[in-house]
Amino acid sequence: MRGGLLGALLAAGLCLPATARAADPIKFGVIAETSAIGGASIPKAAQLAADEINAAGGVNGRKIEIVVYDDHNSAADAVRAFQRAHSEDKVSAVIASYISEVVLALEPWAGRLKMPMITPGAASDDITKRVHNDYDHLKYVFHGYLASTQIADSVCEAGKQLLVKDMKAKTAVVMSEDAAWTLPLDNEYLKCLPQIGVKVIDHIRLSPDTTDFTPIFNKIEGEKPDVIVTGISHVGVQPTVQWQQQQVPIPMFGVSSQATSSTFWKDTNGAANGVVFQMASAPDVAVSPKTIPFAKKYTAKYGVTPAYSGYTAYDDVYMFADAIKRAGSTDADKIVAEMEKTDYVGTLGRIVFLGRDSQFTHGMKVAPGYITGLMEQWQDGKQVTVWPSSAGTAKLAFPKFVKLGQ
Amino acid sequence: MLGLQILIDGFAISSLYALGAIGFTLMFGVSGVLNLSHGAIMVVAAVVAWLFAGSYGAGPYGGALVGVLAGVVTAFATYLLVVRPIQTSRSIPGEEKEIFVLTGTLLWGIMLQEAVAYLFTNNPKTVRPLLPGVVNLLGVRTPTNEIVTAAISWAAIGLLWLLVNRTRTGKTLLAASINPRGLTLLGFELSRIYILVWAIYGVLAGLAGVLLGAFLGVSSDNAGTLTASAFSIVVLGGLGSVSGSLVAAYVVGYLETLTAYLISPSIRTVPVLLLLVVVVYLRPQGLLGRR
Known part of the structure; x- marks a missing residue:
C-alpha cells in the first residue's frame, strides 16, 4: 500500500x-x-x-x-x-x-x-x-x-518574351551591386542573356555605398544599350530616383529587391514607375x-x-x-x-527541397509545377504582374522618357 | 561633353557641400562647438520633408518648409538638451568641456540616427524635387532640380554673408568669434548670441538636408558620413574660416566628381581623404585658416 x-x-x-x-x-x-x-x-x-x-x-x-x-x-x-x-x-x-x-x-x-x-x-x-x-x-x-543562379535563369526565361519580343532589346548592360549574392547572379546573366539573343556589352559592379549614380548612368547611356539588367538589393531607392530624375532613356529590368515592397513606391516618390523586377510571388497573383x-x-x-x-x-x-x-x-x-x-x-508555390545529389542541397526545386519566377512592374503606384502570361495581369508600360529598342 | 558634365555635376554637389559645411564652421567659429550630430540633423530634416510632402500631402514646397523647420527644432534640441547643460555644468572642469561636447553631440547624433531608422527604416528617402523635369544645358541633360539645388545653396550663403557683414546682429556674431569676453564687457549677452547662432545653424543644416534629400536621397545610415564630410571640408578649409570652407567645398566636390567620372564611382571619396592627410601634414591650419 x-x-x-x-x-x-x-x-x-x-x-x-x-x-x-x-x-x-x-x-x-x-x-x-x-x-x-x-x-x-x-x-x-x-x-x-x-x-x-x-x-x-x-x-x-x-x-x-x-x-x-x-x-x-x-x-x-x-x-x-x-x-x-x-x-x-x-x-x-x-x-x-x-x-x-x-x-x-x-x-x-x-x-x-x-x-x-x-x-x-x-x-x-x-x-x-x-x-x-x-x-x-x-x-x-x-x-x-531561390539561389542567385536560379534567379538569373528566371529573369532570362522571362526575357525571352519581355526583353526580346516585347521590348525588342538586342543589347544590355548588366548593372549589379558588389555583394556575395551577385557573383553567381552576374555569372549566370553573362551566360544566359546571350543565349536568349541579348548581347551583353558591359558589366558594371557598383559599390553598395554609392550615393550619386550619375556617373554610372552616364557611362551606360554612352554605350547605348537597349536595356539595363539589374542585380540590386542593398541599393534601390537612390539609383531608381536618379534614373527617373535624370530621365535615363534606358529601361531597368531584372532583380531589384527593395522594389518588391509597396514601401518602395513611397520612398521613391513614385520614381519606381516602369521598373521591372523579378519576384517569386506577388500580391496580385494566385501563385x-x-x-x-x-x-x-x-x-x-x-x-x-x-x-x-x-x-x-x-x-x-x-x-x-x-x-x-x-x-x-x-x-x-x-x-x-x-x-x-x-x-x-x-x-511561393509547391516547395520541395533538393536532395544530397543536387548541387543545391536543401535548396528549393525550381520547375513548372513547383516554384517558378514572376516578373512584376511598378505601374502608377501598383505592382502588376507582366510575366508569365498565364499569371500576367498587365502589359509592360514605361514612363515617357524611356526609349525602347527599335 | 564629358568635361561639361563634370563641370555641371561638380558645381551642384560642391554648392550643396558648401551649404552643409558653412553652418558647421560658423557654429565652431562663434561658439566653439564642434557639433558631431550635424549629419543626423540633416537626415532628420530630409526625412521629415519626405514624410510631410508624401504622406501628409504638404506638397514639395510645404514638405521642404516643414523639413527646414525640423532642422531648426532639432538644432535647438541639440543645444538645449546636450550642449548647454554641458557648458553650464559646474561638475565638468572647464578644460574638459570641449571633449564632453564632442562626445555628447556624437552620442546624440547616434540617437537621432537610430530613432529615424527605427521609425522609418534605414532605407534611403527621397524628397520630392521642387522643380521636376530636365533641361538641356549645352547638350548635357541636367535635372532642373540640380540647378535649383545650386541656386538655393548660393542664395542661402549670400544671405548669410549679408547678415554677418551688413547687419548689427551679424556683426555681434563676428565679434563673438573674435573676442567673446570683450563682447560681454560691452554689455552683450553671450547666451542670446548662442541662441541666434543655433537658429542660423538650424536653418542652414535643415536646408542642406532637404536639398540633399531631393538631389541624391538620404538614409539614416548617411548621418556619420555627412558629419565626416562636413568635418573634412572644414578642416581642409581651416577651422572656423567661412571663406576657407567655401573653397574647400569646391575642392572636395570637384575632386570627388572627377574621380567618379574618370576613375571609378566606387573610390569617389578616396582622393579627398588622401588630400586631407597631406594638408594636415603640411598645413595643419588648413587652406585659409588663421591658427
Whole structure:
C-alpha cells in the first residue's frame, strides 16, 4: 500500500514537469535587420504565421512563439543572436536574414550548435553548395529562397518574351551591386542573356555605398544599350530616383529587391514607375491559393505589402511547424529529417527541397509545377504582374522618357 | 561633353557641400562647438520633408518648409538638451568641456540616427524635387532640380554673408568669434548670441538636408558620413574660416566628381581623404585658416 502511494507520488512528481514542458511554447528565432525593407518583413510575416497556427490549436498542443533579434545587418551581431537563441532562449529553429553575407556567417554555427535554420531571402549559391559539400555537418541549413543562379535563369526565361519580343532589346548592360549574392547572379546573366539573343556589352559592379549614380548612368547611356539588367538589393531607392530624375532613356529590368515592397513606391516618390523586377510571388497573383490571402492579411495588419522575404518567412514558419508536428519532437536531427521530406504548398508555390545529389542541397526545386519566377512592374503606384502570361495581369508600360529598342 | 558634365555635376554637389559645411564652421567659429550630430540633423530634416510632402500631402514646397523647420527644432534640441547643460555644468572642469561636447553631440547624433531608422527604416528617402523635369544645358541633360539645388545653396550663403557683414546682429556674431569676453564687457549677452547662432545653424543644416534629400536621397545610415564630410571640408578649409570652407567645398566636390567620372564611382571619396592627410601634414591650419 505504502509502496503504491510512493509510486503514485513519484509518478505524479515525474509527470508534473513533463506536462509543464509539453505546455511550453515551441520557440522559433527570427534574426533579421528590422530597419530595412527586406529585413522588416521577415519577423512580421513569421509572427502572422505563428498567430494563425496558434489560433488553430498550435503544434502538438504547444503554441509557437517567435523570438525576434535585430542583427543591424552585421554578421557579428547575427552570430551573437544565433548563440543566444540557442543557449539562452532555447529556440527549436531559426529563420535568418535576407543578406547572403550574414547567412554564410551563420551557416557554420548552425552546424556546430545543431540548430535547424532556414533563410527566407539570402540568395548566394554558396549557401546550398556548402551543404552539398559538407552534408553531415551542415545538414541543418535550408535555403528558403531561390539561389542567385536560379534567379538569373528566371529573369532570362522571362526575357525571352519581355526583353526580346516585347521590348525588342538586342543589347544590355548588366548593372549589379558588389555583394556575395551577385557573383553567381552576374555569372549566370553573362551566360544566359546571350543565349536568349541579348548581347551583353558591359558589366558594371557598383559599390553598395554609392550615393550619386550619375556617373554610372552616364557611362551606360554612352554605350547605348537597349536595356539595363539589374542585380540590386542593398541599393534601390537612390539609383531608381536618379534614373527617373535624370530621365535615363534606358529601361531597368531584372532583380531589384527593395522594389518588391509597396514601401518602395513611397520612398521613391513614385520614381519606381516602369521598373521591372523579378519576384517569386506577388500580391496580385494566385501563385498558390495561399498567396493572395497572405498578402491581404499582411497588408491589413501592417499597412504595407510584404517584401519578397515576407512570403518566404511565412512559409518557413509553417514548414518548420509541420516538420515538428510530423517528428513529434523538437529534436534537431528529427526536424531536419522531416524538413527533407517537405512537400508543402506555400505562398511561393509547391516547395520541395533538393536532395544530397543536387548541387543545391536543401535548396528549393525550381520547375513548372513547383516554384517558378514572376516578373512584376511598378505601374502608377501598383505592382502588376507582366510575366508569365498565364499569371500576367498587365502589359509592360514605361514612363515617357524611356526609349525602347527599335 | 564629358568635361561639361563634370563641370555641371561638380558645381551642384560642391554648392550643396558648401551649404552643409558653412553652418558647421560658423557654429565652431562663434561658439566653439564642434557639433558631431550635424549629419543626423540633416537626415532628420530630409526625412521629415519626405514624410510631410508624401504622406501628409504638404506638397514639395510645404514638405521642404516643414523639413527646414525640423532642422531648426532639432538644432535647438541639440543645444538645449546636450550642449548647454554641458557648458553650464559646474561638475565638468572647464578644460574638459570641449571633449564632453564632442562626445555628447556624437552620442546624440547616434540617437537621432537610430530613432529615424527605427521609425522609418534605414532605407534611403527621397524628397520630392521642387522643380521636376530636365533641361538641356549645352547638350548635357541636367535635372532642373540640380540647378535649383545650386541656386538655393548660393542664395542661402549670400544671405548669410549679408547678415554677418551688413547687419548689427551679424556683426555681434563676428565679434563673438573674435573676442567673446570683450563682447560681454560691452554689455552683450553671450547666451542670446548662442541662441541666434543655433537658429542660423538650424536653418542652414535643415536646408542642406532637404536639398540633399531631393538631389541624391538620404538614409539614416548617411548621418556619420555627412558629419565626416562636413568635418573634412572644414578642416581642409581651416577651422572656423567661412571663406576657407567655401573653397574647400569646391575642392572636395570637384575632386570627388572627377574621380567618379574618370576613375571609378566606387573610390569617389578616396582622393579627398588622401588630400586631407597631406594638408594636415603640411598645413595643419588648413587652406585659409588663421591658427
